[in-house]
Amino acid sequence: GENVEQHPSTLSVQEGDSAVIKCTYSDSASNYFPWYKQELGKGPQLIIDIRSNVGEKKDQRIAVTLNKTAKHFSLHITETQPEDSAVYFCAASKGAGNMLTFGGGTRLMVKP
Amino acid sequence: TAGITQAPTSQILAAGRSMTLRCTQDMRHNAMYWYRQDLGLGLRLIHYSNTAGTTGKGEVPDGYSVSRANTDDFPLTLASAVPSQTSVYFCASMMDREGTEAFFGQGTRLTVV
Numbered sequence: 001g002e003n004v005e006q007h008p009s010t011l012s013v014q015e016g017d018s019a020v021i022k023c024t025y026s027d028s029a030s031n032y033f034p035w036y037k038q039e040l041g042k043g044p045q046l047i048i049d050i051r052s053n054v055g056e057k058k059d060q061r062i063a064v065t066l067n068k069t070a071k072h073f074s075l076h077i078t079e080t081q082p083e084d085s086a087v088y089f090c091a092a093s094k095g096a097g098n099m100l101t102f103g104g105g106t107r108l109m110v111k112p
Numbered sequence: 113t114a115g116i117t118q119a120p121t122s123q124i125l126a127a128g129r130s131m132t133l134r135c136t137q138d139m140r141h142n143a144m145y146w147y148r149q150d151l152g153l154g155l156r157l158i159h160y161s162n163t164a165g166t167t168g169k170g171e172v173p174d175g176y177s178v179s180r181a182n183t184d185d186f187p188l189t190l191a192s193a194v195p196s197q198t199s200v201y202f203c204a205s206m207m208d209r210e211g212t213e214a215f216f217g218q219g220t221r222l223t224v225v
Contacts, residue, residue: 034213034214043202043204043218044155044216046213099160100214102155104153105154
């Protein structure tokens with residue numbers, strides 16, 4: 001089955017700096033890669049996703065990049081703000097049954 | 113719109129007792145999932161259901177059972193709880209179409225003592 005590795009497990013940045021979280025996946029058939037944000041005491045929520053026919057996608061201060069050859073994808077957050085502090089999950093799916101395999105999560109802390 | 117609702121929000125359960133965690137969605141999603149989250153991080157799949165009437169085992173199914181009698185409800189049952197089942201449990205749902213968003217409930221915090 002699919003295996004998704006996520007790094008780092010914790011990340012501390014100063015407000016205004018950039019944060020990068022990286023994931024690798026094992027199944028070359030995976031073609032959908034979402035990122036979820038989990039705030040304290042809540043369930044994860046989708047913040048951005050990318051499909052295998054696209055190399056990069058941006059939405060305001062967040063962007064995702066995908067390298068299908070190397071089987072890795074990354075989340076980039078620029079101009080970080082304290083409200084970006086949360087746990088972030090990457091995931092991968094190959095469509096059939098729509099089952100998502102999640103990475104282990106990254107706890108991002110943005111220091112004011 | 114309510115979305116996906118879990119109950120209870122939290123529970124303390126004596127070891128050996130049984131318990132059912134409830135999950136209901138009103139989005140008519142075909143697929144539903146149960147995850148457990150330990151140490152505030154990783155999500156591990158317990159059981160899933162691609163459509164009403166069918167269920168499947170995830171990564172960590174032992175000690176848990178599920179049923180899917182209709183589209184809206186997907187209860188998770190612990191027949192005889194053990195302390196290692198102390199965790200936060202999340203239910204999620206998704207339309208049965210490639211690459212769609214998973215919607216999560218707010219979670220149930222279960223402590224087995």
